[in-house]
Amino acid sequence: MNETDAHYLKLALRLAARGAGWVSPNPMVGAVVVKDGRIVGRGYHRRVGAPHAEVEALRQAGAAAKDGDLYVTLEPCNHQGRTPPCTQAVLAAGVRRVIIAVRDPNPRVTGDGAAFLASRGLEIETGLLESEARRLNEAFFKAVTTGLPFVIAKAACSLDGRIATATGESQWLTGPAARAFGHKLRHQADAILVGVGTVLADDPQLTARLGAGGKREFGRGGQGPQAHLQSSPDPPPPTPYPGGTGFQPVTAEGEPVRNVEQPPPAVLSAESRENHQSELTENRKPKTENRFKDPIRIVLDTHLRIPLTARLLHLDSPAPTWIACTERAPAEKIRAVEATGAEVLVLPEEYGRVALQPLLELLGERQVQSLLLEGGAEVLGAFFDQRLVDKFYFFYAPRFVGGRGAPAVLGGEGIARLEDALQAKEIKFQRLGTDLLISGYL
Numbered sequence: 001m002n003e004t005d006a007h008y009l010k011l012a013l014r015l016a017a018r019g020a021g022w023v024s025p026n027p028m029v030g031a032v033v034v035k036d037g038r039i040v041g042r043g044y045h046r047r048v049g050a051p052h053a054e055v056e057a058l059r060q061a062g063a064a065a066k067d068g069d070l071y072v073t074l075e076p077c078n079h080q081g082r083t084p085p086c087t088q089a090v091l092a093a094g095v096r097r098v099i100i101a102v103r104d105p106n107p108r109v110t111g112d113g114a115a116f117l118a119s120r121g122l123e124i125e126t127g128l129l130e131s132e133a134r135r136l137n138e139a140f141f142k143a144v145t146t147g148l149p150f151v152i153a154k155a156a157c158s159l160d161g162r163i164a165t166a167t168g169e170s171q172w173l174t175g176p177a178a179r180a181f182g183h184k185l186r187h188q189a190d191a192i193l194v195g196v197g198t199v200l201a202d203d204p205q206l207t208a209r210l211g212a213g214g215k216r217e218f219g220r221g222g223q224g225p226q227a228h229l230q231s232s233p234d235p236p237p238p239t240p241y242p243g244g245t246g247f248q249p250v251t252a253e254g255e256p257v258r259n260v261e262q263p264p265p266a267v268l269s270a271e272s273r274e275n276h277q278s279e280l281t282e283n284r285k286p287k288t289e290n291r292f293k294d295p296i297r298i299v300l301d302t303h304l305r306i307p308l309t310a311r312l313l314h315l316d317s318p319a320p321t322w323i324a325c326t327e328r329a330p331a332e333k334i335r336a337v338e339a340t341g342a343e344v345l346v347l348p349e350e351y352g353r354v355a356l357q358p359l360l361e362l363l364g365e366r367q368v369q370s371l372l373l374e375g376g377a378e379v380l381g382a383f384f385d386q387r388l389v390d391k392f393y394f395f396y397a398p399r400f401v402g403g404r405g406a407p408a409v410l411g412g413e414g415i416a417r418l419e420d421a422l423q424a425k426e427i428k429f430q431r432l433g434t435d436l437l438i439s440g441y442l
């Protein structure tokens with residue numbers, strides 16, 4: 001493990017991050033093949049159904065991979081799925097050394113690929129940049145190890161912590177840069193959730209919309225029952241990574257891996273530096289895949305109060321809409337909502353509302369690995385009260401709203417004693433135009 005290895009592995013992490021929003025339920029993976037101080041191949045997992053990163057990088061390297069070093073952000077699979085195991089491609093390429101950032105957390109896969117390659121005489125190194133690699137696939141890691149989605153809370157607030165005025169107006173509290181960031185979060189999430197209060201107040205679409213040149217896509221099937229189980233028209237049928245799931249969370253910087261574009265370490269040859277430059281140029285090119293996809297839309301609506309005219313029931317979006325209610329919802333309204341093409345999920349009740357834990361379990365079963373909560377106050381409060389949030393993005397606009405009736409960002413029950421307050425960790429601050437983004441973990 002040395003600076004040069006760290007440099008190439010950071011490039012691989014950067015490549016992996018390009019799959020953000022496109023590869024779930026697979027993990028994001030990047031790979032770089034290096035021979036005699038030169039990058040001879042690079043690859044990343046682009047879409048569900050596309051080749052795995054190692055295979056792409058080794059293909060690009062061709063014969064030059066022989067006796068080279070393979071840097072890969074996640075342990076190569078040793079599992080026969082819809083594609084042959086990546087370990088076979090690594091062996092066939094004649095690679096000498098494999099540098100793996102993190103072991104695959106999937107119990108069916110853990111240690112297998114690395115051990116297999118070691119048993120065939122390859123030099124294996126693991127654990128370099130492990131925390132960065134885990135962070136990159138934080139939703140994948142949570143989902144694979146717990147069966148539950150990684151829950152991300154997002155809200156736009158005034159400086160005094162209100163998410164709307166007393167009359168219910170909330171669009172738009174924050175500026176264009178913060179809103180663009182929010183759409184990127186939507187693209188990267190498998191599903192987005194709001195309460196029926198937000199639907200009644202704002203009639204949102206809950207689609208991921210980009211600025212100039214943006215285009216929406218969705219890769220998991222269309223509106224309607226069981227849509228999540230259908231394979232997408234583009235790309236063609238998923239090739240699940242062995243048991244994998246994946247989500248690319250953006251950091252507060254909007255990038256999962258930082259410092260990749262630092263100059264290469266001094267130990268690199270002049271040739272490597274040139275290579276590094278070409279890599280940077282490539283990273284800065286507009287990416288053809290840089291389009292957004294819609295997440296699955298979910299509404300918490302105990303009694304099915306949602307108006308049948310709600311915009312999210314009539315979208316031109318290939319992403320499905322799921323309305324979560326309880327048995328309190330009238331059968332007739334269930335049928336009427338289903339007739340719009342949305343799926344109604346009848347869930348257990350808790351505190352007179354949709355029970356959250358069973359909902360998360362159901363989403364986990366449906367391979368929803370990342371869930372973005374977009375409010376309103378009651379829904380955010382309920383998830384915070386039950387300690388179900390993993391990460392948060394709170395945007396603060398430099399405006400004051402005030403008013404007793406204006407909702408604060410967290411409704412719910414809250415806490416009675418300060419010593420019970422949820423403590424945020426790994427806080428980051430970022431300026432977005434005139435707004436401030438505070439993000440962190442719980």
Ligand SMILES: NC(=O)c1ccc[n+]([C@@H]2O[C@H](COP(=O)([O-])OP(=O)(O)OC[C@H]3O[C@@H](n4cnc5c(N)ncnc54)[C@H](OP(=O)(O)O)[C@@H]3O)[C@@H](O)[C@H]2O)c1
Nearest residue numbers: 156163164170195197198302353354375376377378379382
């Ligand atoms: N600035 C922002 O970022 C932002 C984002 C979103 C919304 N908003 C604003 O927030 C306001 C709406 O917030 P809100 O608090 O009134 O509504 P909300 O949180 O969107 O929805 C709350 C409703 O969801 C239903 N629900 C079902 N199961 C639930 C559960 N387990 N936990 C919590 N709620 C559950 C309940 O109605 P039932 O009992 O009928 O099911 C509850 O009253 C609007 O003014 C909107 O503009 C602001």
